Amino acid sequence: MSTDEHSSSADGAVRGIPRRRLFALGGAAGALGIGGLGGGAIGYGVRGAQEKKQSAVHLSYPFRAEKQQGILTPAQDNMFTAAFDVTTTDRQALIGLLQDWTVAAEQMSAGDLVGGVPDANAELPPKDSGEVWGYPASGLTITFGFGATLFVDSDGKDRFGLKDKMPAILKEGVPKFANEALHADASDGDLLVQACANDPQVAVHAIRNLTRIAFGTAKLRWGQIGYGRTSSTSTQQETPRNLFGFKDGTNNIKSEDPQKELDKHLWVQSGDDPASDSWLSGGTYFVARKIHMYLEIWDRVSLAEQEDIIGRDKRFGAPQSVAEPDTDEEFTPLDFSAQNAEGAPAIDARAHVAIVAPEHNKGAKMLRRGYNFTDGNDSLGRLDAGLFFISFVRDPRTNFYPILKTMAQKDLLTEYLQHRASALFAIPPGVGTGDTMMGQKLFS
Numbered sequence: 433m434s435t436d437e438h439s440s441s442a443d444g445a446v447r448g449i450p451r452r453r454l455f456a457l458g459g460a461a462g463a464l465g466i467g468g469l470g471g472g473a474i475g476y477g478v479r480g481a482q483e484k485k486q487s488a489v490h491l492s493y494p495f496r497a498e499k500q501q502g503i504l505t506p507a508q509d510n511m512f513t514a515a516f517d518v519t520t521t522d523r524q525a526l527i528g529l530l531q532d533w534t535v536a537a538e539q540m541s542a543g544d545l546v547g548g549v550p551d552a553n554a555e556l557p558p559k560d561s562g563e564v565w566g567y568p569a570s571g572l573t574i575t576f577g578f579g580a581t582l583f584v585d586s587d588g589k590d591r592f593g594l595k596d597k598m599p600a601i602l603k604e605g606v607p608k609f610a611n612e613a614l615h616a617d618a619s620d621g622d623l624l625v626q627a628c629a630n631d632p633q634v635a636v637h638a639i640r641n642l643t644r645i646a647f648g649t650a651k652l653r654w655g656q657i658g659y660g661r662t663s664s665t666s667t668q669q670e671t672p673r674n675l676f677g678f679k680d681g682t683n684n685i686k687s688e689d690p691q692k693e694l695d696k697h698l699w700v701q702s703g704d705d706p707a708s709d710s711w712l713s714g715g716t717y718f719v720a721r722k723i724h725m726y727l728e729i730w731d732r733v734s735l736a737e738q739e740d741i742i743g744r745d746k747r748f749g750a751p752q753s754v755a756e757p758d759t760d761e762e763f764t765p766l767d768f769s770a771q772n773a774e775g776a777p778a779i780d781a782r783a784h785v786a787i788v789a790p791e792h793n794k795g796a797k798m799l800r801r802g803y804n805f806t807d808g809n810d811s812l813g814r815l816d817a818g819l820f821f822i823s824f825v826r827d828p829r830t831n832f833y834p835i836l837k838t839m840a841q842k843d844l845l846t847e848y849l850q851h852r853a854s855a856l857f858a859i860p861p862g863v864g865t866g867d868t869m870m871g872q873k874l875f876s
Contacts, residue, residue: 489569489630489631490568491570492541496538496862500715506687509659510630510631511627511661512656513658515654516653518623523592523875528649530871534863536645541569543568543572570630571628572634574627576623576625577859577860578623579856580605583597599708599712609837610840610841611846612854618654619855625642626718626822657805659805663802664686665684665686674804678738681802685799685800697798698798698824699714699715700713700715708858711860711874712860716824720855721851723818723821723849724817726850727817743780748762767779782842793834793838794834796832803819804818818849828856860873
């Protein structure tokens with residue numbers, strides 16, 4: 433082999449080695465100092481990261497707005513989502529809880545203590561648990577939702593006089609899908625609270641204090657802590673990676689999308705459902721799936737096969753229809769007519785990106801807001817980890833269920849996944865200036 437075969441080309445590729453294979457050589461190249469990265473460049477990178485982190489923790493978002501925070505808000509780095517079961521049968525007690533939650537959520541979103549100034553009476557438990565005293569708001573957002581069982585119990589009984597306002601989507605529920613193994617105690621619930629923040633302790637603090645406030649009225653049904661967002665909700669955010677190592681959610685709905693697109697795919701419109709029109713118009717639906725990833729099996733799959741399963745280059749995130757992927761080609765439109773060197777489709781029809789592509793799903797899109805999770809390990813030492821998939825959609829019957837059904841049947845990625853929990857909640861619009869509680873129109 434001549435030395436010319438390993439020389440560098442003008443665009444930085446190494447001749448004789450396919451660009452996507454260079455990904456595997458990156459660690460060695462870095463260790464040898466290839467690329468001329470000196471201490472100054474590294475120091476600049478560290479300073480830049482620190483400044484970015486400081487900026488993120490000092491963010492705060494207004495709690496009162498037309499739409500709830502935590503949906504189109506730029507996705508934060510940490511999440512704690514929880515569902516509650518209402519234990520009281522008293523409608524007024526439920527309303528009182530939602531009012532108290534609304535006050536506390538507004539305070540915490542602003543970076544304040546629950547209850548404001550700490551109680552001067554040291555003989556009483558403090559109103560705030562205290563683990564974030566002195567912490568900035570850290571971009572905290574708190575999003576509330578209502579589940580099917582808040583409207584009727586398992587026997588169809590009207591629990592709080594809300595049955596006639598129950599959306600048809602909640603009444604129908606989530607259909608069953610192939611190869612799922614759902615845990616009932618980790619699914620659904622009466623009330624949803626999603627807390628997202630750029631500091632994990634701030635997110636946990638929010639759920640902890642709302643749980644304390646709910647004592648005697650509602651109890652925690654399940655909770656899920658997530659880290660490392662797996663999608664971006666703004667064009668200003670870099671696309672993150674999931675635990676399979678691939679950039680995820682490249683074609684996600686973004687907050688900068690035209691209002692017409694957001695209304696079509698994300699926000700419930702007046703007239704969508706006469707039963708819930710009075711209180712849910714302008715809101716959305718939250719659909720979650722806790723998806724276990726078989727990481728140990730995936731880690732033994734060749735890089736070439738991993739890319740074929742996903743349909744994207746692992747390093748840059750560019751679709752496989754791009755012959756020579758590079759850093760600027762992640763958002764290149766998928767070309768399902770492109771062929772590889774062997775004359776076969778460059779993107780397999782069963783690849784994940786092909787299965788979920790809007791052009792293969794009647795144009796359906798969703799706002800993705802999922803997170804990685806790691807819940808320790810099992811008795812065999814395997815990681816109990818995966819994706820807590822969250823999507824916000826105008827109608828899951830058209831924008832989510834059909835896609836999930838096709839994934840279960842045809843997606844090459846399904847072999848490495850198992851769905852273990854599911855949740856569906858109606859998300860009302862935001863809290864108005866004169867409102868005393870979240871979802872006030874539902875109870876009026």
